[in-house]
Amino acid sequence: MPEGTVRSLSVNGVRYSYRLLERTGPVTGPVTEPVVVLGGALQGMLGWPQMDGRLGPVASVVTADLPGMGTAAPLPPGPSADILCAAVTRIIDDLGVPRVNLFGFSYGAALAFRCAQRNPGRIARLLLGGVPAHITEAQRAHWQRATDRLAAGDTDGFATLVTEALMCLDPERYVARRDLAYRYVKRSMLHAVAHSPHAADSVYRSLGDRPDFSGGLSGVPALVFTGEHDTVTSAERQRAFAATIRGSRFTTIRDTDHWVVLEKAEEVADLALRFFTDRPLEPGGYLTSVPQQERVSGRSKA
Known part of the structure; x- marks a missing residue:
């Protein structure tokens, strides 16, 4: 690159x-x-x-x-x-x-x-x-559960919930490279939380700023x-x-x-x-x- x-x-x-x-x-x-x-x-x-x-x-x-x-x-x-x-x-x-x-x-x-x-x-x-x-409010509730995991120190749980919120996991719908994308997105979330000093604040802000x-x-x-x-x-x-x-x-x-x-x-x-x-x-x-x-x-x- x-x-x-x-x-x-x-x-x-x-x-x-x-x-x-x-x-x-x-x-x-x-x-x-x-x-x-x-x-x-x-x-x-x-x-x-x-x-x-x-x-x-x-x-x-x-x-x-x-x-x-x-x-x-x-x-x-x-x-x-x-x-x-x-x-x-x-x-x-x-x-x-x-x-x-x-x-x-x-x-x-x-x-x-x-x-x-x-x-x-x-x-x-x-x-x-x-x-x-x-x-939707259901989506916002899902994101809130993710941020609660992050606040509790459960970074893996946070990354999993965020990745699930951002992807179509319905097996009846074909998505190209779904497994590869899932792993990449989750790894990216874990990396962001570990390396950005205010990643958590960014997530909270995305919930508050509609x-x-x-x-x-x-x-x-x-x-x-x-x-x-x-x-x-x-x-x-x-x-x-x-x-x-x-x-x-x-x-x-x-x-x-x-x-x-x-x-x-x-x-x-x-x-x-x-x-x-x-x-x-x-x-x-x-x-x-x-x-x-x-x-x-x-x-x-x-």
Whole structure:
């Protein structure tokens, strides 16, 4: 994995950092604005090697340990949306570019959507995946049980419950690489708790900060994608959310769940490459405007 350059910033007195991998492609090749990747609550700047490899030839790739995540300083008490949006804006300013492509996944989708709403002129294109647009009280209760395990010092129990909450374990639904993804997600949760000084606070905050996907959006080209078996928020509800973004497009990727970025990492990276460079999203094009929907698996139309 290329190392890139790590730059330190601060917002409202909170220290954080981002990693910049400069574009590696030839000057004469197709290029696009830098791609800023925002992941889940416990995902740091080193968790996106597939994006580095696929997007590196056409764009600079930016990943971050935002305030309250990874190696960054903890967030102050209270709602965090404003400070996190300001942190993303500071990254764009520090890059010295007028606009960026913004990719938000899971918890990061809520932040990316909010940033695009607040400052659409800085966002060239918006790609959102695994959007937690609707979380039930039963799901919140499950997460609360997980945090109770963490508070009691049972890190393995915490990691198990979190992994179960984020994956489709129904044997009647086929999910590609399910066992591999399960092991990876659980191991990642254990690593985050062991190595981030405020991982527990990040989890508690994700329970308290209910993401707001209301208000719609216009003026930003947008694509929303999901795994067809996403059990965090169903594909149908994510499709309904996509319909609130004027002119957006929506697709499901089959044989995947919420962890589509692991289970079909290359397909997701290729989708991002095509969207951010304004190419057909498949040879001949396979996506249509909301409210219509297509299902995608690799390079074949369902």
